[in-house]
Amino acid sequence: MATTKVPEVRDITRIERIGAHSHIRGLGLDDALEPRQVSQGMVGQLASRRAAGIILEMIKDGHIAGRAVLIAGQPGTGKTAIAMGIAQSLGPDTPFTALAGSEIFSLEMSKTEALSQAFRKAIGVRIKEETEIIEGEVVEIQIDRPATGTGAKVGKLTLKTTEMETIYDLGNKMIESLSKEKVQAGDVITIDKATGKISKLGRSFTRARDYDAMGAQTQFVQCPEGELQKRKEVVHTVSLHEIDVINSRTQGFLALFSGDTGEIKSEVREQINAKVCEWREEGKAEIIPGVLFIDEVHMLDMECFSFLNRALESDLSPVLIMATNRGITRIRGTNYQSPHGIPIDLLDRLLIIATSPYTEKETRQILKIRCEEEDVELSEEAHTVLTRIGMETSLRYAIQLISTAGLVCRKRKGTEVQVEDIKRVYSLFLDEARSSQYMKEYQDSFLFNETQTAVMDTS
Amino acid sequence: MDAGSQRVLDYLTEVEEAAEEVITTKQQIVDLDLKRNRNREALNALKHELSDSENVKVCFGNMFIEFDKSKTKGMVQKDQEQLDKEINNLRRELKTKFNHLNEIQGKPELRGYRLSALSSEEIKSINSLLKT
Numbered sequence: 001m002a003t004t005k006v007p008e009v010r011d012i013t014r015i016e017r018i019g020a021h022s023h024i025r026g027l028g029l030d031d032a033l034e035p036r037q038v039s040q041g042m043v044g045q046l047a048s049r050r051a052a053g054i055i056l057e058m059i060k061d062g063h064i065a066g067r068a069v070l071i072a073g074q075p076g077t078g079k080t081a082i083a084m085g086i087a088q089s090l091g092p093d094t095p096f097t098a099l100a101g102s103e104i105f106s107l108e109m110s111k112t113e114a115l116s117q118a119f120r121k122a123i124g125v126r127i128k129e130e131t132e133i134i135e136g137e138v139v140e141i142q143i144d145r146p147a148t149g150t151g152a153k154v155g156k157l158t159l160k161t162t163e164m165e166t167i168y169d170l171g172n173k174m175i176e177s178l179s180k181e182k183v184q185a186g187d188v189i190t191i192d193k194a195t196g197k198i199s200k201l202g203r204s205f206t207r208a209r210d211y212d213a214m215g216a217q218t219q220f221v222q223c224p225e226g227e228l229q230k231r232k233e234v235v236h237t238v239s240l241h242e243i244d245v246i247n248s249r250t251q252g253f254l255a256l257f258s259g260d261t262g263e264i265k266s267e268v269r270e271q272i273n274a275k276v277c278e279w280r281e282e283g284k285a286e287i288i289p290g291v292l293f294i295d296e297v298h299m300l301d302m303e304c305f306s307f308l309n310r311a312l313e314s315d316l317s318p319v320l321i322m323a324t325n326r327g328i329t330r331i332r333g334t335n336y337q338s339p340h341g342i343p344i345d346l347l348d349r350l351l352i353i354a355t356s357p358y359t360e361k362e363t364r365q366i367l368k369i370r371c372e373e374e375d376v377e378l379s380e381e382a383h384t385v386l387t388r389i390g391m392e393t394s395l396r397y398a399i400q401l402i403s404t405a406g407l408v409c410r411k412r413k414g415t416e417v418q419v420e421d422i423k424r425v426y427s428l429f430l431d432e433a434r435s436s437q438y439m440k441e442y443q444d445s446f447l448f449n450e451t452q453t454a455v456m457d458t459s
Numbered sequence: 460m461d462a463g464s465q466r467v468l469d470y471l472t473e474v475e476e477a478a479e480e481v482i483t484t485k486q487q488i489v490d491l492d493l494k495r496n497r498n499r500e501a502l503n504a505l506k507h508e509l510s511d512s513e514n515v516k517v518c519f520g521n522m523f524i525e526f527d528k529s530k531t532k533g534m535v536q537k538d539q540e541q542l543d544k545e546i547n548n549l550r551r552e553l554k555t556k557f558n559h560l561n562e563i564q565g566k567p568e569l570r571g572y573r574l575s576a577l578s579s580e581e582i583k584s585i586n587s588l589l590k591t
Contacts, residue, residue: 130576166496169503227492235571283575
């Protein structure tokens with residue numbers, strides 16, 4: 001059986017932030033977790049992909065909840081791509097939350113609050129709802145209005161399935177809701193037994209010929225099969241954060257839609273943890289530890305790191321995946337140097353996956369995949385030139401050139417991007433190295449040029 | 460027949476038997492629901508369409524027997540309760556049988572299959588989440 005299933009519906013939240021990785025559909029591993037050279041949008045990075053695959057299996061089995069993984073490597077070596085690949089292979093049922101390290105700095109919310117919200121978004125709770133419904137096709141509705149005009153109406157409703165047909169006596173309330181829903185003979189309806197709520201599923205196919213003129217929204221459905229009174233079970237997956245929000249009394253559930261959730265009291269969280277644990281013990285809920293992905297993790301400061309240390313130890317904790325492109329650098333908020341800009345004590349808890357720069361052949365492959373993704377046809381020579389550019393400058397720059405060259409090509413009404421198009425955009429847009437070169441040559445004519453020796457502080 | 464094809468045959472028989480069981484249970488539920496609906500119609504008729512003093516004729520097999528109305532009502536109601544209980548039992552059985560069928564076919568278990576449902580109040584408290 002294939003373990004790497006491609007999810008058919010791509011969840012919006014999964015691809016929101018990184019359009020540059022829209023071609024990634026999985027980790028590109030075979031059943032034995034061996035990475036294929038080119039598969040599911042992934043190219044090269046075999047060792048790190050295999051490592052990610054092992055972690056993925058452990059997440060799926062629920063083995064490593066409350067652990068953390070660090071993906072480290074130079075810029076443009078596919079760190080985010082690997083994280084996206086993990087997200088895609090987890091499937092739509094496992095919660096995956098992605099955020100960039102700098103997203104947690106906001107005036108409205110403290111850093112730790114933003115982090116704990118992100119943590120709780122990454123934990124799913126699976127629950128089941130069970131309802132008794134009556135489902136059938138309306139054969140006939142008969143409503144008797146009292147002669148005086150006032151007083152209780154009575155009526156009869158005949159429903160059928162493929163197997164049976166029966167008559168229900170209607171009270172005043174049911175008659176009202178039936179007329180409110182404009183139910184007529186030939187409609188397929190469901191009635192919720194507990195609440196009496198009526199919903200129309202559509203019109204029966206057998207009545208398709210009743211009228212010639214139909215609204216566009218009329219939907220035809222089959223006459224229901226089996227028994228009339230059915231039991232419907234629906235399994236929902238919600239995140240702990242969503243439950244927090246609707247129970248955070250000051251905000252009410254509307255906060256979920258307006259997006260501004262504010263801070264949630266820790267007492268609310270504790271209550272919810274207790275309730276969810278109680279449900280789990282009663283067999284009413286399953287807890288699915290998801291994945292929290294923090295990109296650019298070196299942007300977090302010392303307080304956040306110590307919060308992470310603690311949060312990872314709580315029993316409701318997701319798998320934390322972090323990515324960084326820093327080497328030995330200052331930890332933000334301190335004067336201490338540390339590998340990856342992460343304190344040693346946290347680093348000690350991490351499983352570290354390293355990515356290495358792409359070879360020429362791999363660069364070529366990636367550019368080809370991106371061309372397909374962006375719908376740009378590339379001639380063989382142009383492809384070679386672009387690969388050279390990718391090797392000499394950076395992969396990201398080369399990828400940028402694809403769509404711009406595609407535009408230039410379309411402007412001259414060509415079908416395939418030629419070397420000239422690439423040359424043209426190469427002269428139009430500077431890469432990072434040429435731009436710095438330009439700066440060095442002409443810095444005297446720029447404003448504020450006295451900061452010649454200062455090194456930009458990026459941490 | 461060699462051992463291999465015999466094994467395949469055995470396996471297929473097992474799957475077919477399990478599937479057959481699922482289908483029969485389903486049909487049983489349908490039959491019982493049909494009966495339940497008939498009883499419900501009868502109860503409604505007894506409530507609305509006859510005066511209290513009248514006796515009613517009840518059909519047993521192929522014989523009609525005249526009965527006291529309240530007694531009939533009690534009988535039908537008891538029958539109804541019995542039916543409800545039986546349908547519930549069958550549904551529970553159906554779940555285990557279906558699970559068994561899935562298992563021997565090598566299909567993964569459905570998500571949240573073994574969960575028991577939340578009570579209606581619990582559902583109500585998080586209802587706004589589920590609608591979106």
